[in-house]
Amino acid sequence: MELSLSGNALKTFARSITCLARVGNELAIQASPSLLAFHTLNSSRSAYQSITFKPDFFDVYTVPGGAQVQSSVLLKAVCSVLRTSISSIDQLNVLLPNTDAPKMQWTLNCCNGMKKAYWITCNVEPDIQQLSLDRRKLPSNFVVRPRDLNRLLGNFQATLQEITVIATEPAVLPPDVTNEIGGKAVELRSYIDPTKDNDSSLHTQLWIDPSEEFVQYTHRGDPVDVTFGMKELKAFLSFCEACEVDIHFYFEKAGEPILMAPKFGLDDGSCSNFDATLVLASMLASQLHNGTSAEPQPAEARADGRSKGNTSEHPSDHTRIWSELTGSVARSNNGSEDRQVQREGNQHANEQREIQRIGAMHISHSGPSVDVRAGLNNRPLIERNQMGEDTGRRELNAQASQRHPSNWVDADEDDEDEGEEAELCVQSTPPCYEE
Structure with missing residues (x-):
């Protein structure tokens, strides 16, 4: 197999190699007298791309003997060959001496007279996958200009891994919905893996009017x-x-x-000397009825009985707004409730701390021969009146522990009458002096 190309064909050929390298790692080559095909498949086998060239695409294209040639090379090595600026290359020549040749020769004839030759190791028994998908049997399709699609995708995060396209039939939209969103029958939605932590991810939904953004749009049914x-x-x-x-x-x-696939004007691409096809696997789970996050709790199931906030309805029940998917409505309606619960929790905690402080003190009704002493943090009790020290310690040792109900104020109901006449006296914690 031998081929050579230059000019605009060389630029298209270089773009094809770059696109294939962003999909897979290995370039499978199939050459016949009537067609040259490049194939690649990614490592997870979820993306397949094929680019075909007709003989008139090249300046020179020959396959001796009319036999079909199959081989494969690493795309990384081919990209290294085309690392030289395309504008400085006058002609590119590719030569495979025979079907069993271990290496493929790539030669660059530069405009400044320099000649660069590369020999790339090839696999003579490649694993070439054939596409068995007929595009004419797929019922839904649309045509969009790359510039417009690039502008639409600019609304999404650059780190987004997957995107969801939802197609509806404009004729089946309710009148009020049509008036609200202007007949936007196509939705682009960022897909976020529900098994990952998505708190910091940006979720985006974009409704599109096909008559304004698309060149062609076809969809019938649900x-x-x-x-x-x-x-x-x-x-x-x-x-x-x-x-x-x-x-x-x-x-x-x-x-x-x-x-x-590329859309070549008004024809089906039969008049073009090259064609391309990209096939991608899609998620098994539909995003129409299964949200990526938990849905908001119904109004009748809420503890406070408050109803859900009014939200605008979009094209149909099949496409739900992001607030319903993430439960943000429930969070916003329950925000005041959460704050109230938090305040009640703080108040309850303060009451518990106050009870603990009270429980840590020895409080009793004052009497003629009993002095009240504080026992916080297990500190030694020091009596200001040194004359009654022995008597006070014996009385305190005879008393029950501070956790006994008798240590609480008004714990003994039998002494209520006596407590009304007597006045409570709480002595502050005396200073502690170490000897």
Whole structure:
């Protein structure tokens, strides 16, 4: 196999290699006299991309003997060859001497007269996957310009891993909903893994009017959704934007693959000398009826009996607003309740501390021969009146412990009459002097 290319074809070829490298690690090559195909598959086998070139795409393209050539090389090595600026390359030549050759030669003829040659080790028995998905059997599809899609995706976080596309039929939307959101039948929603800690993640929903943002939109029947990876989508978006072609999306429902292909004007791409296909696996779980977070508690199940706040209804029951998915409505309605519970908890804690302080003191009714002494923190009791020290200590030792009910004020109901006549006297904690 031998090929050479230059000019705009070389730029398109370099963009193809860059896009393939962002999807997989290995480049599988299939060459026949009528077509050259590049394939790649990511390590998790959830993304597959294929780019095909017709013979008239190249300046020179030959496959001797009419046999089909199959080989594979590492995309990292090919990207190293194309690290030289494309504008400084006059021509690129690729040569595979025979089907069993262990290395493939890549030669760069630069504009300044320099010639660079690279030999890349290849695998003569590659694992080439064939696509068996017919895009014509996928019922839902839309065409969008790369510039517009890039602008829409700019509303989402750059670190977003997956995105959900929800398609509804504009004709089935209720009149009030149509007036509220302007017939926006397509929704883009950021997908957050519910098994991870998502407190710091930004959740975004974007409703789109297909007549304003899309070149073409086709969907019939019930709403459907597909959730797929953002990394491969952005790679294919950059490729189509550089090639100045629109992107055609084909999909069916959650759990089924989504297919993307360039849209070459009004034709089906038969007049173009290259074509590309990106197939991504989608999440099995639908996001229409299963939210990523717990839903808010119903009004009748709430302790305070307050109803849920008024929220606007969106295209249908199949697409729920983010406040319903995350339970933010319940949090906002229960905010005052939480603050009230917190205040009551603080007040209860203060009362408990006050009870502990009271319980730590020896409090009794005053009498003619009994002095009241404080016993905080197990400190030694020191009596100001030194003359009654022995008598007071014997009386205190005869008393029950501070946890006994008799130590509480008004604990003895039989002494109520006597307590009314007697006056409580609480002596402050005397200073402690160490001898």
